[in-house]
Amino acid sequence: MDFAMSAKGQEYHERLTNFMVEHVFPAEKAYDEYREEKGPKDFTVPPVVEELKKIARKQGLWNLFLPKESGLTNLEYAPLAELTGWSTEIAPEAINCAAPDTGNMETLHLFATEEQRKQWLEPLLAGEIRSAFSMTEPAVASSDARNIQTEIVRDGDHYVINGRKWWTSGANDPRCKVLIVMGRTNPEAASHQQQSMILVPVDTPGVQILRSTSVFGWQDQHGHAEIVYDNVRVPASNLLGEEGGGFAIAQARLGPGRIHHCMRAIGVAERALALMVDRVQTRIAFGKPLAEQGMIQNAIALSRNEIDQARLLCQKAAWVIDKEGNKAAHGLVSQIKAVAPLMACNVIDRAIQTHGGAGVSDDTVLARMYGWQRAMRIFDGPDEVHLRTIARHELGREKSPLAAAVIPQ
Structure with missing residues (x-):
């Protein structure tokens, strides 16, 4: 297995990174101010999102999730989806890669008639609806x-x-x-x-x-x-x-959707870790920066380990989808769906703890980030369903020569 970025993937990664830094992060303030002004019962899109969509489309950062449209494999798309996880409320839609539209577009691509595709898939791919x-x-x-x-x-x-x-x-x-x-x-x-x-x-x-x-x-x-x-x-x-x-369509739809959520969850966790690292280097407690406290260093180290482990599992699942198809990757997708949201919750929770009262308030993005990642442990199949799938795969696996040799006869 080779998870190294291809030249094409690297080029997209650089362009999307620049788009995030130059356009998406600066737009977060305007997005939040619009939402606050309109109130929770208003579901109109902040105008800044439509502006970002125009920029993204002009830069060729559009429909990256769909191999037929972008030419990217799932493995190539994984680090790009991770980048959008740094700003989950804005970035995925800005490049027309937001759920549930991505899953619906994949469903229409696979199962719709030509008439259905023309009526619904085409305007979805264009970001018009x-x-x-x-x-x-x-x-x-x-x-x-x-x-x-x-x-x-x-x-x-x-x-x-x-x-x-x-x-x-x-x-x-x-x-x-x-x-x-x-x-x-x-x-x-x-x-x-x-x-x-x-x-x-x-x-x-x-x-x-x-x-x-x-x-x-x-x-x-x-x-x-x-x-x-x-x-x-x-x-x-x-x-x-x-x-x-319908059941077969649901399985075909949810497979890629689940792994896309997991890719973004890794980006969410990376942002939480970055906020934590910055916080502990500038906050003084008991006469020294929090970063010099052993428990804080432990929290940072655990977070880095968990993020990198989840990323590797996600890459493996994406690689198998590319090489052998969704069905062959079914067990791996369940694994990463059970791992990534829990990992993100753990990392965000540590970041919240290091921020103290600010961490549970709306003065930081951490509380909102935690809420969505905690919800992800339920939607697209709760943890328990995916753990059952993983267990069934393990119980049904043929014994390796090593396992057969050490099991008492």
Whole structure:
């Protein structure tokens, strides 16, 4: 395995680093001021984001997540996604690599008809609209997609949708124009063939966006919507793939999405560590800088070890996806999804501790960073589901000659 940056990857890395330093970090103040002025119930995008998108597109820093568009492998994209993790609220969208649009674009790329691609994928790739993925439900344990209760019933040339969803991230944003909804079309079929996915324009009658759920009291700009689908009627041609194919589509969609989140989590942790290192060198306690305290040095060393370990595992998962495909990397993706968010939470927590009261306030970015990384231990499959997958892989693994030799007969 060779995780060294290719010449192409290095060139993108240098350009994206310059973009972050020259444009993204300076835009954070304007972004926050706009959000503060508008208040938590306003989900319009701060104008500075649209300005950044124009710059990024002009510089060729656009749709880097999608190999067909960028020509980058997953391994080449990993350090670029990490860079955007340094400013997760702004940078991913600025280069059109923000969730949930990335997962939705990949889904449309893989499973949509030509007509569906033209109507929805093209404007998403152009950054003209946003989208949302509507899967999780408040009434059931949605970590098991087979529990989903939303009904998608065929009625002539249409499907009728009834159900309640929440954590439909992005749907509160006025730029969101389409929802990918997962529901049950075949209740009598085998458990993994009961679900389907369908495209629902946001303005379809019966789509009722009730609210946005906060994360530790913080409202994301794009929102996490709770939605009621009340006799929502859409053409049968809006179905993605075939009836009963929803579970398979979900797995194809979530694989790359999970690893992209993990790539960004490493960048989040790097920013937290940088803030911690700066803080402890300028803060005096008990007559000397915090940096000279043994416990602080321990926290810094542990953080560096954990970040680098997570990065290597993420690179390995990306390398396997490139070489052997998503299915072959399934276990590794579960590993990094269980490792990266927890690692980021640990590093951010140490940074918060070194900042004292400032760390838990909105005077630093640390509290917001922690809230989102803690949430990531739940979405796209909670830790427990991924740990179960890892254990099953290990239990099903054929014994190596060494293991067979040392196990008593």
